[in-house]
Structure formats: structure tokens, C-alpha cells
Amino acid sequence: MTISDPFHALFTHPVIPLASVRAEGHIEAIGDGLVDGGLPVVEVALRGELAVQSIRQLAARxxxxxxxxTVRSTAQLSQIIDAGAQFIVTPGLDVDVVNYAARAGLPIIPGILTPTEIGLAARLGLTRVKLFPAAAVDVIAMLNAYADVFPDMRFMPSAGLNAANAAEFLAHQSVFAISGSWIAAAAHDGAAAVAAAAREALEVAHSAALPQ
Incomplete structure (x- = not known):
């Protein structure tokens, strides 16, 4: 397996829910809701004191x-791999972190924004990257430009995505998935709310006819 192996289970999901866990009681609600909603994947952000516990508890299911x-260092990588993390997402493109993930046999989706970063990602053997922060740029215009110059690269827009704008991004030929926090954020209303948000996101993805 390579760090961007398109056949890895991670890349079968058109939506990757992002969870910033703020309350211990939300961990179970997120896990139960995503599984019941047919979207059994979650990216736990390393923000706050419950992050590693959440990874460990959810992975144990x-x-x-x-x-x-939000992985920013190899020290964090070592800790979260021990906790059971099965894939890595980073806010930027750190060569040491990418190489560490490769040695560990884990897929990684690093954050990029510029052509220089995309070129470096390609040289590292990556074909899947996170376009971040999506809320700060004209995502569609950027994707259109990158599609011509980097035809083999696929993108996951992240930051500022929600149920209302997901379809626009999912329909783009260069997008393999989207990342958003609105699904897991429903945990404050319980597992049923998370499941409902997950089902809605999948319906949007399917209606957008996401290219692979």
C-alpha cells in the first residue's frame, strides 16, 4: 500500500466527517451515529484534551x-498511532510527517494550497491532498485551474464546508471527498442527530455523482 493508495478503504468515502470532541459523552454519540448513518469514518482533530482519548475509544470499536x-509533528504521529489511528490528515505539507506515515504504512492526506505544495506532494508520491483552508479561497476556480496543470492530483476541500454547499464541491472532477465538521458536531443532540446528518451528506454525495 502507498500513502495515497486509491484502493484503501479511506478513499471509498465521499465525505470524511471531522470531529473536534469537546465533551466525553459525545464520543459514543459520534461513533454510534456515523455507523448507524452508513458513514463509518471519522477524522478526530487533535484539538483539546479529549482528542487522543477519542481516537483510542473510537478505534477500539x-x-x-x-x-x-490537525497532525503537525512526528511526535504527535507516534502518539496517535499508538492510540489506534488508521489514517492521517494534516493542515500543511510537512515532509517529515509524510515520510513517517509512509514508514508506518498509513495513508495520509496533507494540506496544500499552492501549486508549489502540490508539486512537492506529487514528488512525495501523493495523489490525494486536502485543499485547506477552502473557506479562504475561490475553491471552484482554484480546482479548475489545478485540474489542467495537475490532472493526476485529487483534492479534499476542507474548512467552510457544510450541507448547503457540499454538492457543488462533490460534483467537481478533481474532488475525491470533502471534509466537514457539521456531521460530528450534531453529537450534542445525540447519536440519532449524527446519523441523520450522515445520511443527508451521503444523499448529497450520491446526487452529485462524485467522480472517482
């Missing part, structure tokens, strides 16, 4: 693909 997000 065995019915959920659990990754770590």
Missing part, C-alpha cells in the same frame, strides 16, 4: 475507520 487530523 472495530466498526469505524478512525483517523487523526
Amino acid at each position: 472495530g466498526d469505524l475507520l478512525v483517523g487523526a487530523g
